[in-house]
Structures are given as C-alpha cells and as structure tokens.
Amino acid sequence: MREIHVKLITEKVRDLCMEANTDLGEDVLQAFDRAMEKEESPLGVEILKELKENARIAKEESVPICQDTGFAVVFVELGQDVHLVGGNLNEAIQEGVRQGYRDGYLRKSICHPFKRVNTGDNTPAIIHTEIISGDHIKIMVAPKGGGSENMSRVTMLTPSDGIEGIKRFVVQRVKESGSNPCPPTIVGIGIGGTFEQAAFLAKKSLLRPLNSKNSDIELDQLESEILTEINQLGIGPQGLGGRTTSLAVHILMMPCHIASFPLAVNIQCHAQRHKETEI
Numbered sequence: 115m116r117e118i119h120v121k122l123i124t125e126k127v128r129d130l131c132m133e134a135n136t137d138l139g140e141d142v143l144q145a146f147d148r149a150m151e152k153e154e155s156p157l158g159v160e161i162l163k164e165l166k167e168n169a170r171i172a173k174e175e176s177v178p179i180c181q182d183t184g185f186a187v188v189f190v191e192l193g194q195d196v197h198l199v200g201g202n203l204n205e206a207i208q209e210g211v212r213q214g215y216r217d218g219y220l221r222k223s224i225c226h227p228f229k230r231v232n233t234g235d236n237t238p239a240i241i242h243t244e245i246i247s248g249d250h251i252k253i254m255v256a257p258k259g260g261g262s263e264n265m266s267r268v269t270m271l272t273p274s275d276g277i278e279g280i281k282r283f284v285v286q287r288v289k290e291s292g293s294n295p296c297p298p299t300i301v302g303i304g305i306g307g308t309f310e311q312a313a314f315l316a317k318k319s320l321l322r323p324l325n326s327k328n329s330d331i332e333l334d335q336l337e338s339e340i341l342t343e344i345n346q347l348g349i350g351p352q353g354l355g356g357r358t359t360s361l362a363v364h365i366l367m368m369p370c371h372i373a374s375f376p377l378a379v380n381i382q383c384h385a386q387r388h389k390e391t392e393i
C-alpha cells in the first residue's frame with residue numbers, strides 16, 4: 115500500500131486547472147496548422163491563424179485561452195493499492211478547483227440552475243473516478259465551455275438504425291449547432307452502454323490526442339467518414355464558412371442492451387483544454 119496525502123491532490127488539481135486554461139495542447143496547435151493547409155476560405159484561414167495567435171498569447175502571458183473557463187471536469191484513475199490519507203478525495207479535488215480558479219483569476223461560471231446565483235468558486239467540479247490496478251493516481255482536468263456543451267445531445271436510437279443512424283444523427287447535430295460551439299470543433303461520440311454511460315463515453319473520447327488513431331479499425335474508419343461529412347457542411351471556422359468545421363471525430367464504444375442503441379454527441383470547441391498528471 116502506498117500512502118498519498120490528499121493535500122498533494124489538491125495542489126495538483128489547482129495547477130492543472132490553471133495550466134489547462136492557459137496552455138493549449140501541441141496536438142491542437144498542429145491540427146490548426148493541418149487545417150490551414152486544406153482550408154479554401156481565406157477568411158477561414160485568417161480565423162485559424164487568429165486562434166493560433168490567441169493560444170500563443172494565452173500561454174506567454176498566462177491568461178485564459180477563452181473568457182469561458184468552463185466547468186471543471188476531472189477524471190481520476192485511482193490505483194487500488196493507494197491509501198489516501200489526510201482527508202477525503204472528493205473534497206481534496208473540489209478544494210484544488212477552488213484554489214486553481216481563484217489563484218489563476220479564472221472566471222467562475224457555475225450557478226444554481228433555477229436562481230442563477232453563482233457558487234462563487236467554480237465548484238462543484240464534475241468528478242469521474244475509476245479504480246484501476248497499481249499504486250498511482252492519474253488526474254486529468256478538462257475545463258468544458260458552456261457554448262459547446264449546450265450543443266451536445268444524448269439519444270436512444272433503435273437497433274435497426276445501425277451505423278447510418280449514427281452518422282445521420284451526429285452530422286445533423288453539428289449542422290444544427292452551426293456557429294454556437296465556436297468551430298472548429300472536436301466531436302466526441304459515445305456509442306452503447308446505457309443512457310448516462312453513452313454521455314460519459316462521448317466526454318471521455320475528447321481526452322484522446324488529436325491526430326491519433328482509434329485503436330478499433332472499424333471505429334477509426336467511421337470517425338473518418340463522419341469527419342468528411344461534417345466538413346462538407348460548409349460551416350467553417352467560427353461559422354463563417356469553409357471546410358474546417360471540425361478538427362476531429364472521436365468515438366468510444368461499449369456493448370449495449372439488446373433492446374437499446376444509446377448514442378451521445380459531446381461537442382468540444384476549439385478551446386480543447388485538458389491537462390493531466392500522475393502521482
């Protein structure tokens with residue numbers, strides 16, 4: 115058994131919140147470059163350049179990539195040979211988010227659903243914990259903006275809808291979303307499981323680096339086909355026309371009930387923020 119003090123988790127989550135909000139991943143910057151080479155719209159190219167410049171300034175000056183610093187979504191892989199001491203895991207993470215958003219001068223965006231009163235410290239964070247083997251903890255922080263989250267959907271297809279049903283629903287969702295999720299987007303898709311598991315898979319799929327292959331050949335092919343259809347819609351960067359509506363489509367899938375065919379689409383804006391660490 116390896117002992118880890120929860121204070122260390124708080125410190126790591128604090129740092130990850132600030133890092134994720136100011137330092138866009140190299141994979142996203144490279145995806146902008148690739149998109150610029152293919153983009154036919156001059157305005158689209160200009161917007162992609164602006165997004166790169168925005169990311170450069172954010173990193174150099176330690177300011178947020180976007181004014182919407184998001185809902186703090188935290189994925190934890192907790193080794194079963196870890197003994198946490200000094201407090202509660204959930205509380206330690208919430209405190210890390212509290213400190214990160216305070217110390218990083220990040221906008222607090224979380225409020226009561228009816229009264230719309232801000233909680234004041236960007237908590238509660240959404241925490242997904244998975245118990246794995248080993249004696250380490252992996253923590254991933256993925257701030258999620260409201261604009262792109264609002265365009266996401268879960269649906270229960272019928273088994274006979276098949277792969278064509280998936281394509282139809284996803285492409286239609288991106289089409290109806292238009293400029294709202296601040297394209298170019300990354301489209302996360304969760305297939306199978308149950309209603310809530312499909313949504314979780316869609317969200318988790320967004321953690322995969324851009325330009326990486328899906329380990330399932332069939333899903334890899336499906337990702338390419340959906341991406342091609344999406345980029346024929348003409349929405350383009352920031353919805354002002356062009357080929358680059360989405361930078362990538364990511365799919366995670368698991369078995370489902372014989373009577374069901376759950377499908378979730380989690381749309382991620384160009385501010386594709388996530389950072390991780392291992393303790």
Ligand code: SF4
Pocket residue numbers: 180181182183184258259260261262263294295296383384385
């Ligand atoms: S959708 Fe993304 S880029 Fe657009 S405002 Fe929200 S966080 Fe910012």
